[in-house]
Amino acid sequence: MKPRQRKQYFRNMKRSDDSEREKRRKRRRLLQELGEQRIPYLSPTDPGFQDLWDSSYAGLALRQSGTLPEGLHEKVQSALLTLQRHGCLLRDLVRVRDRDVFTAVSRALVGQPGYTYRYLDTRLFTIPWHCEGEEGQKDEKGKPCCDSDLRDACKALWELNQFFCSDVKQQTNARGVKRTRSDTENSEDAPGEGMCEEESVKDRLVEEKTIEEEEEDSGQGCSHSSPPSSTPPAAQASLVQFNVTLINYMNPAAMTQLKEEPYYGMGKMAVGWHHDENLVPLSPVAVYSYSCPAEPKNEGVTEKDGEGKSKEKEREAKGEGTSTEEVKKEGEASVKEDVEKEKTCWRVGLKVAWDIHTPGLALPLQSGDCYYMTDDLNRTHQHCVLAGDTARFSSTHRVAQCCTGTLDYIQKRCSEALENLHSDPEKNAKSLISLLPSILQRIEDIHNEVEFEWLRQYWFQGRRYARFCSWWTKPMEQMEKDWKEMERMTQLLLVVVEDEATAQENRREMADVLLNALTDRQQHRQTWRDSDCVPPTRV
Numbered sequence: 259m260k261p262r263q264r265k266q267y268f269r270n271m272k273r274s275d276d277s278e279r280e281k282r283r284k285r286r287r288l289l290q291e292l293g294e295q296r297i298p299y300l301s302p303t304d305p306g307f308q309d310l311w312d313s314s315y316a317g318l319a320l321r322q323s324g325t326l327p328e329g330l331h332e333k334v335q336s337a338l339l340t341l342q343r344h345g346c347l348l349r350d351l352v353r354v355r356d357r358d359v360f361t362a363v364s365r366a367l368v369g370q371p372g373y374t375y376r377y378l379d380t381r382l383f384t385i386p387w388h389c390e391g392e393e394g395q396k397d398e399k400g401k402p403c404c405d406s407d408l409r410d411a412c413k414a415l416w417e418l419n420q421f422f423c424s425d426v427k428q429q430t431n432a433r434g435v436k437r438t439r440s441d442t443e444n445s446e447d448a449p450g451e452g453m454c455e456e457e458s459v460k461d462r463l464v465e466e467k468t469i470e471e472e473e474e475d476s477g478q479g480c481s482h483s484s485p486p487s488s489t490p491p492a493a494q495a496s497l498v499q500f501n502v503t504l505i506n507y508m509n510p511a512a513m514t515q516l517k518e519e520p521y522y523g524m525g526k527m528a529v530g531w532h533h534d535e536n537l538v539p540l541s542p543v544a545v546y547s548y549s550c551p552a553e554p555k556n557e558g559v560t561e562k563d564g565e566g567k568s569k570e571k572e573r574e575a576k577g578e579g580t581s582t583e584e585v586k587k588e589g590e591a592s593v594k595e596d597v598e599k600e601k602t603c604w605r606v607g608l609k610v611a612w613d614i615h616t617p618g619l620a621l622p623l624q625s626g627d628c629y630y631m632t633d634d635l636n637r638t639h640q641h642c643v644l645a646g647d648t649a650r651f652s653s654t655h656r657v658a659q660c661c662t663g664t665l666d667y668i669q670k671r672c673s674e675a676l677e678n679l680h681s682d683p684e685k686n687a688k689s690l691i692s693l694l695p696s697i698l699q700r701i702e703d704i705h706n707e708v709e710f711e712w713l714r715q716y717w718f719q720g721r722r723y724a725r726f727c728s729w730w731t732k733p734m735e736q737m738e739k740d741w742k743e744m745e746r747m748t749q750l751l752l753v754v755v756e757d758e759a760t761a762q763e764n765r766r767e768m769a770d771v772l773l774n775a776l777t778d779r780q781q782h783r784q785t786w787r788d789s790d791c792v793p794p795t796r797v
């Protein structure tokens with residue numbers, strides 16, 4: 259981290275404390291304003307559903323199960339079950355409003371080898387997907403990093419990813435064309451509207467954070483991965499390259515306490531309201547939803563079915579016909595039944611951020627359905643997942659902001675720091691090459707980044723990765739060695755600072771750098787110690 263970035267980092271931490279308080283206030287105010295009432299929301303059976311979708315949720319697109327390429331469902335669904343069988347899906351211990359909590363859903367990250375995805379203060383490391391024809395990484399003994407069926411599973415998810423990359427592009431292109439047309443019709447619209455400069459997108463993300471459960475952070479201060487703001491939407495769409503998918507799994511029958519959705523009364527939530535965080539600004543998200551066959555409670559016949567049938571039989575026995583009134587009543591009953599059925603189905607809920615006037619939207623998802631969140635939907639809206647009756651997987655494909663989130667990146671940073679260490683093999687001694695405060699500062703920042711953003715994150719998660727995939731094992735061991743060298747460098751710096759022979763002026767500057775670095779490190783280490791270091795539970 260550059261000194262400027264570092265200052266920004268701590269300023270952001272402070273700001274996020276302040277905005278946390280502000281959000282709490284806002285949330286309380288909203289709930290007070292709402293009182294006992296609930297904000298309306300619409301489902302497909304409600305009149306006006308489509309209009310609401312078109313007017314207030316235009317960035318949302320549904321691709322129904324039946325329209326996916328032949329054979330893809332089978333591959334993807336069996337891949338998801340394989341991940342589960344291998345024990346890859348775990349509940350994450352994340353930080354929400356200064357508390358450590360386990361996510362209700364179990365998760366795994368699959369994606370580009372060496373990529374990570376950071377959400378709610380947790381860095382997940384990818385189980386690598388290997389592309390068509392590619393063999394994947396092998397260790398020195400020629401052993402591949404994962405079992406062959408796990409490898410096949412990841413490849414199937416990569417295939418789904420490929421499909422999403424081109425399909426979402428078409429979706430957005432189609433809308434881009436539409437929008438360009440309406441932009442010319444309405445010249446009052448600013449060109450490139452909604453495509454703020456990245457920094458301000460992030461600032462707004464921080465401010466607009468949710469009134470709810472899972473909250474998002476504003477990424478990692480990257481500044482070069484979004485397309486230039488003058489790029490028209492259609493051209494931007496052609497850049498879509500999902501690099502990771504976060505897999506979710508939950509069986510509601512195994513969960514004792516799912517929270518009720520508090521604002522609209524939408525039902526039980528598997529994932530609370532949130533914006534997806536740490537994505538390249540304006541990039542889309544594509545989701546595949548797979549509801550597994552239910553462990554049936556009563557052979558799939560609901561009480562309602564049984565009741566309906568017996569009423570019919572009664573009527574038959576009485577020889578009664580059906581009056582218009584009865585038809586109307588039955589019609590109403592069947593709408594009600596549809597509504598009830600919708601609630602047994604998994605749904606994605608959407609709302610406009612910080613808005614209690616626009617009705618919410620609840621979109622039921624049949625098994626195999628996919629949905630896309632495009633344009634700036636993820637920034638302007640929040641989404642939640644409403645639990646249905648069955649167990650369900652989802653594969654959520656994202657363009658993760660990865661400028662500081664790849665193995666390649668952090669390895670380069672380590673090398674940069676270690677360049678300042680000179681080894682004298684004859685004397686078996688080590689020394690620092692440069693004592694320039696700016697260089698020392700940079701090295702201490704790298705030291706912190708390696709320790710807190712990578713090593714502790716990795717070990718904290720209970721070495722969950724090594725159990726089924728060895729991809730990260732060697733690089734993380736090497737990183738730990740590099741970190742030990744950095745600890746050594748800090749000690750060497752301490753010796754120089756304590757040495758009275760060192761020129762006074764330089765000494766003070768160096769002492770400043772050292773003191774700041776050690777204070778930050780101490781604080782961070784305490785935070786890690788304070789969080790309950792219980793490794794995520796296995797599901």
Ligand SMILES: O=C(O)CCC(=O)C(=O)O
Binds near residue numbers: 606641652654
């Ligand atoms: O499961 C879904 O449909 C979406 C899950 C989600 O919102 C997330 O993982 O961020």
Ligand SMILES: [Fe+2]
Binds near residue numbers: 532533534641
């Ligand atoms: Fe999400």
